Amino acid sequence: MTRKEIQIKRIENPSARQVTFSKRRRGLIKKAHQLSILCDAEIALIIFSSTGKLFEFSSSSNEQIIQRRIDLLSEKSLNPFPGPQVKDAAGALLCKEVAERTREVRQMRGEDLQELSLDQLKQLEKSIKDGLARVSQAKMERITSEIMALEKKKTQLLEVNNYLRMLVKINAANEALKNRPKRIPENRLLLVGDDGACSNLGFDTSLKLGLPDQSK
Structure with a gap:
């Protein structure tokens, strides 16, 4: 019968x-012990359970193995190009310069002091203050530039808004003139027929003052 696979x-x-934790922890420590003996490997194993209990195993000393790991990380940070040793002088000089610049950056961030x-600490402090002043x-300058750009955009929007308001007023005035009723001249006599149509008789009904014309 095949063993049932356990879902992880x-x-x-x-x-x-x-x-399960107790069984697997004992098996893990046993395998680490066997690996350290069979392969002559330095092994440090640290386990924290879900309840916060500490279980550890080390083939020699946890402190020595952890310090060895820290030293290895430091070497990698100083040498960002792992691999074969660069034999030519130019390449070695370049690697040294990169390592120095990397260390300077770390010191600017407050590390490796x-x-x-x-x-040197005073000089570093002065450099940081000068750089902070330039950044400020x-x-x-960037904030002032953005404020000026926003003010310019605001002025343009106000001009467009005023222009649109003027167009609305002009259109409203034109519509009012177009819809105003036409007035009939008061000095014309209109005749209304049976069909409701109006005809202009052409009589002048305006009031004239003075003596009648004797020549007629």
Whole structure:
């Protein structure tokens, strides 16, 4: 009968989870011990359970292995180009310069300051203050430039808004003139027929003052 494959996911039952943890922890420590003996390897194993208990195993000393790991990380940070040693002088000089610049950047961020003297720390502090002043100046210039651009855009929008308001008033005035009723001249006599049509008789009904014309 084949062994049933166990699905790798979190065990929800606390009791079953604790039993599985104890079994697998002992097996893991046993395998680490065998690997250290068979392959002459330095192994450090640190385990924290879900309840916060510490379990550890080390083939020699946890502190020595951890320090060896820290030293290896430091060497990698100083030499960002791992691989074969560069034999030519130009390549070696370039690697050295990159390592120095990397160390300077770390020191600017407040790291690896133990090896610096008091004068070097003062010089580093001055450089950081000067750089901060330049950053603040560049920030203020950028803010001023953006404010001026926004003010210019605001002025343009106000001009467009005033122009549109003027067009609306002109259109409203034109519509009012177009819809105004036409008035009939008061000095004309109109005849209304049976069909409701109006005809202009052409009589002048305006009032004239003075003596009648004797020549007629």
